[in-house]
Amino acid sequence: MSDASARVADSTGNWVDTLAPQWARPYLRLSRFDRPIGSWLLLMPCWWSAALAAGIAHDVSRLPLTIVLFFIGAFVMRGAGCTWNDITDRELDARVERTRSRPLPSGQVSTKQATAFMVVQAVIGLVVLLQFNRFAVLTGIASLLIVAIYPFMKRITWWPQIVLGLAFSWGALMGFAVTFGRIDVTALVLYAGAISWVIGYDTIYAHQDAEDDALIGIKSTARLFGAHTHQALVLFYGLAVVLIGVALASGDVRWPAWLGLAAFAAHLASQIVRLRIEDPELCLRLFKSNKHAGALLFAGLLADAVMRAA
Template identity: 75%
Template sequence: MSDLSGRVADSTGNWVDSHAPSWARPYLRLARYDRPIGSWLLLLPCWWSAALASGIAGDVGSLPLMLTLFFIGAFTMRGAGCTWNDITDRDLDASVERTRSRPLPAGQVSLAGALTFLVAQALVGLIVLLQFNSFAIVTGIASLVIVAVYPFMKRITYWPQVVLGLAFSWGALMGFAATLGALGPAAFTLYAGAISWVIGYDTIYAHQDREDDALIGVKSTALLFGENTRTMLALFYALAVVLIGVSIYLSGAGATACVGLLAFAVHLAWQIRSIRIDDAALCLRLFKSNRDAGLLLFAGLVADAAMRAG
């Protein structure tokens, strides 16, 4: 059994390592609370859609509560998703340098303990989901099928990032469902744009493990695109900007939302220009920077919603 306070190889110097109780650290690492970037990336499409839907409704009175619920739900369900992913990938993770120190392959958490923790997180997520209307509850539950199958996709297709996009972009539907009780063209277009964004940034992330993945037979768009990554990144990021722009137009949002979209686009262009696929540290920094890109877009959308409601 490994030391319960042992750090994960690609996550050091964070609050979990330095302040969390020793008994809780393996579970917090299992849920990735030592690396919250994924939770932010899951959250941002929720916030985008909530802001756009509030603008359509002309009412931002319930928006602060909705943003808070989405924040709690995204961090909880991303933790549950990572726990499920680590349960299914525990043997593969043991074969990859960057992931072999994760709690399950390192022996810091038992399989039974991980399953119990998964159920506990799912129950918290359910409590959050039950705060919304019935249409939003059904919409949220529908995402679980995609979440369940995602970990297996890297074994059968070079496009697991598409399935991740379907799961991580689901929040683009949830804001409309929770605010308007319906889904329309603006919601589905935002969802498609978010999927394109996820494919782009997760391709960057996957380049960290490209060599190990090739050795153990795990597939990814990073392996598929190879030296053409910059071109494909430009394609998917451009598609994301266009589709999100169409959603903004269909939502009736104005110039302030477009300014947010422009800032988002400039940030993505900087990532495309900066990427060097053989520099793992740079790939990780660029991947993490997508939180800032998403927040820039959100700032424009929420400001526009406030202006329309006023």
């Protein structure tokens, strides 16, 4: 198989395709290093909670290291999760135009090779997790159950995005677990807000595959909401902003955090206005733009933490 034919259909011209060694490319594609947006979206709630917790504690001395460790952990654990997802979905992926070129359905790697690679990534993630306190370690390990069941949800429920939200928002709990050795109401409300955000942006993402999903019987909120997607996004994005705002108020944040939340809310509103569910390329661009929405909120929380620690 030529490298050109081995490329993933919805991710071409990236550094994996052009710079990575040939032998490593299928594994980097399994981890989605050719499409790192998911890692960034997994990371954002981690960084939000780390900054918010540091601000509440009036102590940013450990925040830089926590930010770096969360970065490494998010990328390797998202890679492990995607590898698991591809192992469980390899037969379904072979039937969808956008995913049939992935490493497993296209035969670039075997199931055994993919499983071994998943274990390696999980071990790296464990090494990162062990840098934290015992409560944080146990909290991080607890997320694995949700990660394990997620790939099967789209076969049995119209709401797999909720389960994805439970997994991708887990970092909203981790910052408090790392900083305080506990999870309080503020963390839980931040977690709920992040879940609502995930449901919204993954609904946009799922519209890319709505037609193929209908043919093979895969369920999603994109298919469930259909023409009413804009109204659903108003609900879930609005709920995300309100819940995150409640968490910020509970954490007694100052004006930079509120400015970050306002920018986050404006970004989400612009996505709803611009969305055309019949345009897959636009859906992908709007989905990816959530990295910037999350970064705006993080910037506000980080500035708030530094201001309160001064």
